[in-house]
Amino acid sequence: MTEGQLQMIKGNEAVAEAGVRAGCRFFFGYPITPQNELPEYMSGRLSEVGGTFLQAESEVAAINMVYGAAGAGVRVMTSSSSPGISLKQEGISYIAGAELPCVIVNMVRGGPGLGSIQPAQSDYFQSTKGGGHGDYRMVVLAPATLQEMVDLTYEAFDIADRYRNPVMIQGDGVIGQMMEPVAFPPLMDPADLPAKEWATTGRRGRDALNLINSLYLDPDECWAHNRKLAEKYARMEQAEVRYEIDHEDADYFIVAYGTTARIARRSVKDLRDAGHSVGLLRPISLWPFPSKAFEGLAGQARGYLTVEMSLGQMVEDVRLSVDSSTPVEFYGTAGGVMPRHQDITEQMEKLVARTGDNR
Amino acid sequence: MEIHGRCIVGSKWILEPERCKGCGLCTTVCPKEIVYLSDNLNRQGYRTSAITSQEACISCGFCALICPDVAVEVSRPEKSER
């Protein structure tokens, strides 16, 4: 595959290739529908670039293999889907606590429990409010197209290294399975990356020993460590916000991300054709949540319709970002069912009618 | 004695065609080699199994035992008094 040239590829495979292009040479994962093509692709591709693929005995083992490799200073990736991501939560907390960089891909499926294998967005709380224990945060990026997913995955490794923190790419069953034309960035050689002085590679003559650890038995020390993490998360909140607004001067906005945003785009078009002043506010970073996008629309926006493939998770952050006098409504489908654009349109028409727009 | 459910007088070998997926395993175990895959297609498009004659069937039940989909019933009407 040459760089820059467009090729039709399946989402799961595109993410894997993007990781390889970013210099990731280690992948540990486990089968779970609907992301199986990702580890399957890695099992062949990594041997082509001198990397290592291992199907772990479980998602728990896989995230701990990631912890080990990340602590040893290499770019490493894992992937799973909702129930498997649940299994990884302890490991993610450890990775955050020990300040290790890695990329985790979640192709969200219907839940809770075994749920369904169709797409959903019901892991928002788990990803952004910390499904793992303790005070930690991680950058969560939600692409809406395969090209965006490739670009964000490639960037995710830099973000992870920049802050020494896990980064999550949150897709869903549709994004993982669909095929779109994609152009890949050039293949990076991990040898060109700066060495990580803190990594456990064996001392090999190094003066000080390196320790990867998240245990601080002395409470004052633990609090100091938590303050250090908090300061880092504040920096991430400032620098890593990503969002996109279609029709920035609109009176009403549909708020949606990922696949739902794609569906909502059609609703926005139909609503505008019918004469309504409607735009789309698409968060790309779920954490840090793009509150400032809403702040920028304060006084202008007359209402928001948040649409998710869940029972309503992101809508809570929307409400936190919007003053209480501006209505925030929710429309969602769950269990793997995807919302229809006609139904989104209808919900927005109701919101517009209720809040008195007569244009 | 293998009796799986209903017993149609005179029929030793009965196939539920919609359960058959044409896997062919039954054709490999018949000691009299009378089981074969016919050209008959069921609603799902699978070729269903068949036997050459009811008289030749010795009611051993091997085909029913190996069928993964419980599609075959084998009975021995002449011994049902036992």
Added chain:
Amino acid sequence: MIAQLMDEMELTDRAVGISPVGCAVFAYNYLDCDFQQAAHGRAPAVATGIKRAWPDAFVFAYQGDGDLASIGTAEIIHAASRGENISVVFINNAIYGMTGGQMAPTTLEGQRTTTSPAGRDLKSTGHPMRMTEMLATLPGVAYLARGSCHDVKHIKATERYLRKAFEAQEAGHGFGMVEIVANCPTNWGMSPVESIDWIKENMLPYFPLGEFRTTEEVD
């Protein structure tokens, strides 16, 4: 076979089955008794919860090789070690079936799967696991056998093994498991008839059939 045995031994009415994630997960659609669907690998733990709550229930788990030998190794070893009075039917088809053909802990050397596209490489992934032999080292185990269903003679032998495992539970002797070497024509990429030959030529030499622990040996 399980259904027939449960009816013959009059267990169905008291039975609770556990169907964990994997090929086994839809077992609740096929057996006419109470069922619990379990998370991947956790069936022995779920079975423990049920059996402790209802000691007179007939509790059985139906597990695949990814489920039992990969993610569920801790659960099966500890249930067996505790001597949980449950019966486990372990279907070993050397591959992950439900998710589309990935490598399993029981996948054979050189066997091509979607996550071992060049064939299983022992240096990187180790040897296939023989779970029955491993569990036979544990004192809490009452009955262990490995059978196959590739021809009628072996079907009948496996039926006998299952009956003995179920009897071990009924008699309160401890943990019983029957591993069944099975085919997966779809993910092995061959016809059902070809898969029978593959079992004979490749699986049986590595996974020997027979009884590995019988209740007579249990103190």
